Amino acid sequence: MILMKAVTFTEFGGPEQLRVTEVVRPEPGPDDVLVRIHAAGVCYHDVLSRAGKIPGGQPGRILGHEIAGEIVAVGARGPADRVGERVVLYQRLYCGSCRYCLGGRQDLCRNSRVLGEQGGGGYAEFTCVPAQNAIPVPDGLDMNKAALAVCPVGTSVRAALGVGEAEPGQVVLITGAGGGLGLHQIQVVKSVNAHVVAVTRSEEKSDIVRKAGADEVIVSPDLKFSGEVWRRTAKQGVDLILENVVTATFGESLRSSAQNAMVVVLGNIGAKRVEIDPGLIIARRIRISGSGNATYKDVQTALHLLATGAVKPFIGHVCPFPKVSEGHALMERGVVAGRVVLNGW
Ligand SMILES: [Zn+2]
Numbered sequence: 001m002i003l004m005k006a007v008t009f010t011e012f013g014g015p016e017q018l019r020v021t022e023v024v025r026p027e028p029g030p031d032d033v034l035v036r037i038h039a040a041g042v043c044y045h046d047v048l049s050r051a052g053k054i055p056g057g058q059p060g061r062i063l064g065h066e067i068a069g070e071i072v073a074v075g076a077r078g079p080a081d082r083v084g085e086r087v088v089l090y091q092r093l094y095c096g097s098c099r100y101c102l103g104g105r106q107d108l109c110r111n112s113r114v115l116g117e118q119g120g121g122g123y124a125e126f127t128c129v130p131a132q133n134a135i136p137v138p139d140g141l142d143m144n145k146a147a148l149a150v151c152p153v154g155t156s157v158r159a160a161l162g163v164g165e166a167e168p169g170q171v172v173l174i175t176g177a178g179g180g181l182g183l184h185q186i187q188v189v190k191s192v193n194a195h196v197v198a199v200t201r202s203e204e205k206s207d208i209v210r211k212a213g214a215d216e217v218i219v220s221p222d223l224k225f226s227g228e229v230w231r232r233t234a235k236q237g238v239d240l241i242l243e244n245v246v247t248a249t250f251g252e253s254l255r256s257s258a259q260n261a262m263v264v265v266l267g268n269i270g271a272k273r274v275e276i277d278p279g280l281i282i283a284r285r286i287r288i289s290g291s292g293n294a295t296y297k298d299v300q301t302a303l304h305l306l307a308t309g310a311v312k313p314f315i316g317h318v319c320p321f322p323k324v325s326e327g328h329a330l331m332e333r334g335v336v337a338g339r340v341v342l343n344g345w
């Protein structure tokens, strides 16, 4: 039995619940790889899990699903030639044999578990995953950036390129553009040379939104932005909308739509029901679609965008694993612009 360091929590609560402990290092099963974790992203999902505010979390489990590291051992049937390979871990332990997995939609697999909830998470020295979950990292891409390939960059790739099918020349509206997802979506959309109209509520965020590459920024404290969108698009409306907010913005997003626009719903801030005007949907042939986790292919795309510098992730704070409670506290207070990444013990 070999021990390893990990950060766990014994009961739901504040950031101070997170403590370094020693736990048994997992042993790779026949088809698994053992990964030494170099960097782990801290997702708002982890903060909510720790606080017991979302289903899936459990005290005693190791949080973290944004993991980059190096394969250090493989199981009996595992690919021995992959030892030493730098990898990011696909965050769902997907079955690989259901109709969704076989169709390339691992995000839809109903037999899957999530790293950091049911599987060993990223706040540890090592983790074990099936070899099919370890995705090679391009040479030259640093581990802190690679850790964000799955989420938030992969999530943005899924929404903008996978579901939204953004194309060169299209006009894309992004709500909540100053948030963690929005800032990465802007860059993903710019990678295909579409035109980004970003909406944010706060004047303070307009600089960072511009820095992320938005072509136009609409600061709209009252979120009545459709008139301004209409004006800026010469009354054409927008072809694609990435809706990160929804409750407070959905009506205005629909009113901003061009003919045959696609509205991708991926945020749920406020978590309230929204009203829709069926007449508007029909008249403009608006399509509405949900989006969630990245697929395996989306993560590969994300890694490529990161490696080529097309997407420069916003990393606001890097700290060693034992200081993770500091990172959670910063995120809860909303004082860090960009991601918190853990690296080093
Ligand atoms: Zn995440």
Ligand SMILES: [Zn+2]
Residues within 6 Å of the ligand: 094, 095, 096, 097, 098, 099, 100, 101, 102, 109, 110, 111
């Ligand atoms: Zn499956």
